[in-house]
Amino acid sequence: MTVSHSDTPHAEYPPHFEPPHGSTWKFFFGPGLVRGGWMAGVGFVLGTLLVLALRRWWGWEPYWLTEVILVVGGMVATPIGFLGGIGAFDYWLHYISGRPTRPEDHSGHGARTWRDYFRVNTDHKVIGVQYLVTTFVFFTIGGLMAMFFRAELAQPGLQFVDSQTFNGLVSMHATLMIFLFIIPAFAGLANFAVPLMLGAPDMAFPRLNALSFWLLPIAGVMFLASFIAPGGAFGAGWTGYAPLAEGQPLGQTFFNMGVQWAGASSILTALNFLVTIITMRAPGMTFWRMPLLVWANFTTSLLVVIATPFIAGSQFFVMFDRIMHTSFFTPEGGGYVLGYQHIFWFYSHPAVYIMMLPGFGIVSEVISSMSRKPIFGYRLMALSLMGILVLGFSVWAHHMFVAGMADWLRVPMMITTLLIAIPTGIKVFSWTATLWRGRIHLNTPMLFALGFLTMFVIGGLSGIYLGSVPIDIAASDTYFIVAHIHYVLFGGSVFTIFAGIYYWFPKMTGRMYNERLGKWHFWLTFVSFNATFFPMHYVGLRGMPRRVFDYDSAFGDLNFVISIASFVLGASFIVFVYNMITSWANGPIADANPWRAHTLEWQVSSPPPIFNFDEIPQVVGGPYEYGVPGARHAVMSPAKEAEEVHA
Template sequence: MTSIAEREQHPVHHGPPRPPGGLRRLLYPGFLRAAWMAPLFFGIGCGIVVLCRWWGGWHPIWFGEIIVLVGALTAAPIGFLAGIGAFDYWVRYAIGSPTQPEDHSGHGAYSWKDYFRVNTDHKVIGMQYLATTILFFLAGGLLAMLVRAELAKPGMQFFDNQTYNGLFSVHASLMIFLFVIPAFAGLANFVVPLMLGAPDMAFPRLNALSFWLLPIAGIMMLSSFAAPGGAFAAGWTGYAPLSVHQPMGTIFFNMGVQWAGASSIMTALNFLVTIITMRAPGMTFWRMPLLVWANFTTSLLVVIATPFIAGSQFFVMFDKVMHTHFFDVAGGGYPLGYQHIFWFYSHPAVYIMMLPGFGIASEVISVFSRKPIFGYRLMALSLMAILVLGFSVWAHHMFVSGMAPWLRVPMMITTLMIAVPTGIKVFSWLATIWEGKINFSTPMLWAVGFVSMFVIGGLSGVYLGAVPIDIHTSDTYFIVAHIHYVLFGGSLFTIFAGIYYWFPKMTGRQYNEKLGKLHFWLTFVGFNLTFFPMHLIGTQGMPRRVSDYAPQFATWNLFISVASFSLGASTIVFLYNMITSMRRGAPAESNPWRALTLEWQVTSPPPIFNFDEIPQVVGNPYEYGVPGARHAILSGDRAATEAEVRSH
């Protein structure tokens, strides 16, 4: 990035250059170019397949499964990305055309159309992430409603077994890979550079690319319902060898995970470089807000762990389409190998889905209690402890899998030990609230709701960590209850806390407080009524992932289904609030919550390059109640000026 002084000498363009008219428009980056480049690349992919098969003498030369894999799931998305212009700069650089490293024409949003192109502004990308992930959240939520409809009564109601298995598999995959992980990445995308006092992320073009990989992954997973044989139906865990023997839908999952995973890794690298190199003067690691710490540790987890799930899915796909034997016993394969590789990612993934939420909770709880966060350094260190321990517990998902029996006790010990740093965080949040001056605005309701629900999810995790109890409850509804207390009561509650907290900063408008509170209470009650009884039917003997169940569980399942529909309906309040407030909400001040962190020291929404001057960080971010304490100094202190203007 240019320094601010340099930018003032060369004022930036306002918005992208106007697209040319006529046929030349077909060559201009955007959806029009993508509309012909995606089919072109599909054709190239098909050509490669046909040529290879003809040359190798493999019949049939035109083979549907391979065509879909290479043409539709690999080549066409690359064509789409090239078409919308995600690679333009790098291609020009690679072929030696003149490039303009400081070209900011792709930066910022001047009309709604700017949200539908490759944009390099971290704030626009953050909004693109959030809007996209909320769409997939709705899709995943609807799938869950269908699952609950089928389970309202014993016996089969609406779906056949294969479709039912597809419903819960796609539900989980969308919620995990297309909602929780990228929604946190979206919030952090908007907030982290602002909190650091930086004008943008370290690699804005890479940032844009990481966003555009997401819709590809999501559409791929959803469109598997249209594949011959139906959607992938081996669960989001996709255990081999079942997943290898499934219809074509499996490949949509294998490849969807690759696109989403690539997106995650790129964003995480971007966060790491941004956090390490772009902190404002005076912003030492021990002055960083805990949200930044949380995203720093999360990004380390993503970078280290994600390649493992990519590998596991490639192996399954190779077994399926290339007849390799990674997991095929007859060919010398090892089915448990899949589970080890899969969980070596997917357990850290639980923390990828939780640590950013810890960060949001720390911000919100400190600001709305008007108190410094309790034990700041221990809070940051416990994030690091979870990061390290998180890599040593994966086999607790495999206590009944048939793996080497001696592995169970060590994995149980590390698993139970994670309760210690997690407990430290919970107790520190409670100590922060203690004697505070608590303002229960919507973000705080979600944050306190998160702490209480996460305590229940954490305690059921202690049950599951103890091997003897896990042997009984493994693969039952007790697990379903546990993961929803952690990922819904934990991750989703903090995502909502974050969305309401930064809504004024992102949109420049205030959300409707009454509707926000209504949304919280409807969700809070609906959530507990839906998921708490699942603990009970689980320990009583109802297995998970079944479309039909014993009559003794009928009453509870009907109750859960009804509760889940009310939980689903609460989302309507959220959407209505977001849409109407974005259009007609009261204009927001720069710092409505009187927070000290840097993102609140600029206008709402922030200026195009965030800061008109480089902020000087002089103190800790949570010094509420300390007389005269400052986190950062901006000479033309906007908040101060605004306050003065108002007082006149």
């Protein structure tokens, strides 16, 4: 899977970074995964000693308390040790300790061999690929878990797993898909595309960017490690409602702390995007000339920065209740149970838009360039993103219509929820109008974009049912909800992620994916997706609650069908992985601009030069001026042809 240009470094590449094999000293003490490994161990020991010393100091028996040791030693000190070990803090520590700053030699920038993808790298393009590969690993794990519990659900009764394992699998599936796949996969695509689209050489804070990537696998490993905790994985759902979460076995702590690392990763990336988008636009790139993907990531980043601290808070409070015996959410101590849900959903509803708006951006890029037409109503498209951003903060309690919250809160929350349909509708109608009289190229990215368009409408419409309080009272907490969120997050978000991967694949790798396999992947996914999730609306309305391993035998046949369809859906992913790996290794060399798109990332070679632009582009017009005679988005010298780069 060597990147194709590895054997012929670009002319501007700085001297090759010495691989750490040279000397034993460097192997063990140079920044990298080896040092990361042993420094993680050192971190654990230091953290543990700190806890023991403090408990001894205060005379708190017993000195050894597993859950506290686990949190401080295992989930704080170990990751910090690991990050220090791989070199995420090297430059900053050097600076803080007052030593003379090293001149930046860019040795940690860009990828020359596959090894460069496994270390702290400051190149936004490398980080983008790191994000995507990592998130797809977790997507695979989360998907396999879904296969596993679908096998369990194929018949009523308990067949393969015990109920704690079942609850753990369901909770882990959602947690990985949300925190380790959809949110960071979008961050990865944006990491790759946004600086290029802005005409910038990199993100505003490349070292912070590298750090925010490396926080992510820490969160993922932490979630998964809960399976080996005594008592099993966290099983209170990805929503982790108190007080159930507070009485869960040790595994729940892994969730409480994993969310902190994933959240920190999100927040740092979002800050980086905001600063990059505000300050690093090329000359002439006004806000009204930015591609909609950039707009989408701008709004998403605002959502992340404002909302994410709330979930961090909610999980800290649960953890404090668990290990410090506070009573934020325990009524016996004067706590307020519903307080958890309010804080949790104040993040987790905006999180739905964090998981959708970047997809809106991707689809705008794909539909416009594949229809060869300007996006219909560009300004209203950007403004409706802002509309969703603002309204998105005023609807959180629609997740709590049956939770027992104050009655008067329900109607206002219903109204704001229904109003979100308006900006969302504007976007859907504008995409369809963009298709109208276009010259439509029905290739894989476009198929996924159109698949998104139709499936997301279904998800949006079932959202309107649920927005209406009386219907929600009947349908809440049932499989109807499961169907709804999968139409929004799979038919919506995942389809756009696939669209984005196929669309930028030639730009990322310099090679073309296999179109035939891509189409097979789409149709298999599209059909089996509907066969899996559409019947769930039915079983839900008819009376099957969610998160159950056993159910009324009347739903047996339909659940069997759903399970079979879900295995086909899982199998369709193999086609994608095969296509990606073989095309990355030896697909045909891609042109600089295979889609003849106007945005800036397509005006440089595939893959782009190490600092993106040999000369700073001058932006002179909008990004989607297809069909306008003589229109240009930017003035710059033409891209070096791909052959030249690969020669």
